[in-house]
Amino acid sequence: MGRTLYDKVFDEHVIHTEEDGTAVLYIDRHLVHEVTSPQAFEGIREAGRKVWRVSSIVATADHNTPTTNWEQGYDGIADPISKEQITTLDKNIAEVGAAAFFPFLSKRQGIVHVVGPENGATLPGMTVVCGDSHTSTHGAFGALAHGIGTSEVEHVMATQTLLAKKAKNMLVKVNGKVSRGVTAKDIVLAIIGRIGTAGGTGYTIEFAGEAIRDLSMEGRMTVCNMAIEAGARAGMVAVDDKTIAYVKGRPLSPTGVEWDQAEAYWRTLYSDADAKFDLVVELNGADIVPQVTWGTSPEMVLGVDASVPDPDKEKDPNKRGAIERALTYMNLEPGKPLGDVFVDKVFIGSCTNSRIEDMREAAAVVKNLGQKVAKNIKLAMVVPGSGLVKEQAEREGLDKIFKAAGFEWREPGCSMCLAMNADRLEPGERCASTSNRNFEGRQGAGGRTHLVSPAMAAAAAIHGHFVDVRKFA
């Protein structure tokens, strides 16, 4: 019987299987950031162990790095805990080593999930782990990539393996084409709206169908990035010409004969026609509208042309309670058109939407509209995902478009995605954000997050409220 893409990559990495089905998986790539690695390095040191394969490690500092004041160097990191996490990573990598390290202030620094693929650290068919739930992003390359906990980070460092129970296979097929102005972010939000945040629990999701094949690698990363918000630890997309073209020539990609061998193998990384999925979900690309979340979970999402839901119309008492609670937190009245929701801040960034294509998409909207950021917007910020994205965007003059319209153009990092650095929402502030989580307090205590695409965020900044970008896409 045929195998799925997930079956193939999983099987290829099994070293041993216990009777209860627990497998010992070999790990090819270990991505490391400053938040979830200190205890792991400490544990290794205390146990007197060595890191098994230093060349599997690629590290960067991202969550705590400031997005301003880089000219002040490490003195520009105001928060002492943030500073300590960043310098601890520097020390740990100095001691242990890595295949590549992109420290704070270096040109290639950035969000680990942007930096990995950009440098060829993520390759098709690899097992990729990181102490970070959005490691699912790397599945866009036909890699098996997922987040791990800090104790597992230590386990991988010490043994190069991970204990894993095989997940079930889910296929999410997005058929046909999407309309202009509908992006990868809208596709994945629509998927989460359909299957819910627990829909993917226990599964690895393969995203397929014409609308997914049509996406660039950047777009596929946006989709896989949010597989975790759909409950699946890993999301994957089959390898095709776009995948191969993206990885070719990157610093850590193979070259010469090794490239040829690798490419031949990578081209086998798709689900066989007779592979069996435990669950298949299909969506119609043409039905997907630019999405806006209205609540405090990514599944609380609707098209921008819809209105805030009315809890009284929900029969299930649990769901009704959740809607009521979310609307209270979000300070939204049932029935209010989403297009009438005004925002205070706009954040364009995060590992979901801070790649060059996202920057282009947002800048194109700003340019098309030809106006400045609306008066009611206190802050509109664009935070590129890495130093390389920033540099590329500046080469294309995108920074000038943003700055001329009144956006702030910042240094790379996680920034206001989770407010571990100085960028945050104040209590009660409402934000149009291109990030992936809208939980209570995610962007700062009492802050209210609406998840949208970069184009939608840019348009909200100019209009001051949500608008349907299909009107001017």
Ligand SMILES: CC(C)[C@H](C(=O)O)[C@@H](O)C(=O)O
């Ligand atoms: C800090 C890290 C452990 C966390 C994650 O695992 O995802 C963060 O990146 C997030 O997005 O909430």
Ligand code: SF4
């Ligand atoms: S950008 Fe946000 S979601 Fe991504 S790794 Fe950083 S904090 Fe996590």
